[in-house]
Amino acid sequence: MTGIIYVVPSLPLNQILQGNCIEILNSLPENSVDLIFADPPYNLQLQHDLYRPNLSKVDAVNNKWDKFSSFSAYDAFTSEWLHAARRVLKENGTIWVIGSYHNIYRVGAIMQNLGFWILNDVIWLKSNPMPNFRGVRFTNAHETMIWAQKKKGAKYTFNHKAMKALNEDLQMRSDWSIPLATGKERIKSNGTKAHPTQKPEGLLYRVLLSSTDVGDVVLDPFFGSGTTGAVAKKLGRNFIGIERDKKYIKVAQKRIDAVTKSSTEALTLPDKRNQVRVPFGTLLEAGFLSPGQKLFFKDDPSIRAVILSNGHLKYQEQIGSIHALAKALADGPVNGWDMWLYKESGKLKVIDELREKVRKLKN
Structure with a gap:
């Protein structure tokens, strides 16, 4: 009797895939990714353009990709991409989703409804936040990241000792003070910001060092300027990026190509358990x-x-x-x-x- 051989599709490692994130996620092999970092549209509920006191327009508050007709439309989109993401995540995999007060509470509820088990919410404290130019609310000086596992009770990766060492041998807390991406870190194209919501590399450094190991596969379904890919390459992780805007893909690829992977010696951390x-x-x-x-x-x-x-x-x-x-x-x-x-x-x-x-x- 001839046995049937099932061929598992290979992963497009260290590539940026252009297209709709939900469609691409559904095309990837099931249970194949170690970690997902997602920076989805925030669905900013702003009715008009936002201007600084000098009358210059603030970026990232009028982008079409961040506009939804209603909360229900945003919820449907969120449920769909999270469901697709959960399918490709390994049974012991985890996911990080970042957001602001505009969307993170809705995202968290949907994650729980889909079966994710929340491990932590981590606060990113911006040491240099953008002021509230209209003076009608508190300055939004933080964003929230939800860290969750695919399946409650599964053994997941958490490099406690590495994070403790990174924090001068003190246990890492869930409030991370990290500045916005500015100066030389800010990726620019023709003298202007290449992407309006570029996340700082320091943020992704902690995310990947804490919850992945060398050689793991990290997927970012909203790749943007490629911060996840750049940090993954530096730390010896594999990445898969999904981005629908060709302009951002070009920026991200150029950025990642310029990154040098750290040496094997630097990436091999001692594990006293072994x-x-x-x-x-x-x-x-x-x-x-x-x-x-x-x-x-x-x-x-x-x-x-x-x-x-x-x-x-x-x-x-x-x-x-x-x-x-x-x-x-x-x-x-x-x-x-x-x-x-x-x-x-x-x-x-x-x-x-x-x-x-x-x-x-x-x-």
Whole structure:
């Protein structure tokens, strides 16, 4: 009996596809994309053009692609593209959607109705927001991003340690202060803004670093000036862009072509979950340390603990593991590998260096 071979269509990686996002999404393979970042039309409810005090017109408030006849028309469009997006997203995939008060609440409700499970809403605080020129409302100094998974309970990517490192070893919060794309970052064409709503690369850098891994596929159904593609290339991710305006495609492609991908070394981040576990006692067995040898406490090197033959440390009447004794001396939670020093050639070094030597031997 001859088996039937099913050929899965290949993804158009690192390409910008021109056309209607809903039609193109429906043409892509199901369950094929790791992450979606979407910056859809905001449906700005402005009745007239908006002008600055110097009578210059404000961009991005009169574009045809951002006009809908009614809330119901906008809701129908939103439901349709989100449904198509959910189809191509992998079972463990996630989606980010950015918006303002004009649309984000409607988008969030529709996402929940379609089965997305919201993980976070992240506030983008604009450190240099556009003023409210008419002086009738508060200055709109933020936009909201909804981060959701396709399927509740599925294992999704969240690089907690990478985001913590990016934030000076403090847990990353859900309010991100990032300036608008201005100056050299602002893409221009013939001396004017190439795209009225270009998002800053710093925003996409956090999105992609937090919720994708190297080699993952990131899809942007409203590609615009190509910020998602530029950052994806820089971080070693694959992208798929969808954009209906040929003018924007030309701008985005030129921008992405100029980006240099980061080196493999720079993109390979340590993951302690995948590292070989090395108990402290292994350092004794390997001969890197010896029973009776003294270790120095990092916060106060005058405190010296004796290494016992079973791998515990003894300081005065206190006995415990490298972690337990360090915690008692520091009066708080600490990592013993970082808190104890050994002496080599007259210099004090952290014992974690010895652990790395053991790992190299085991590898």
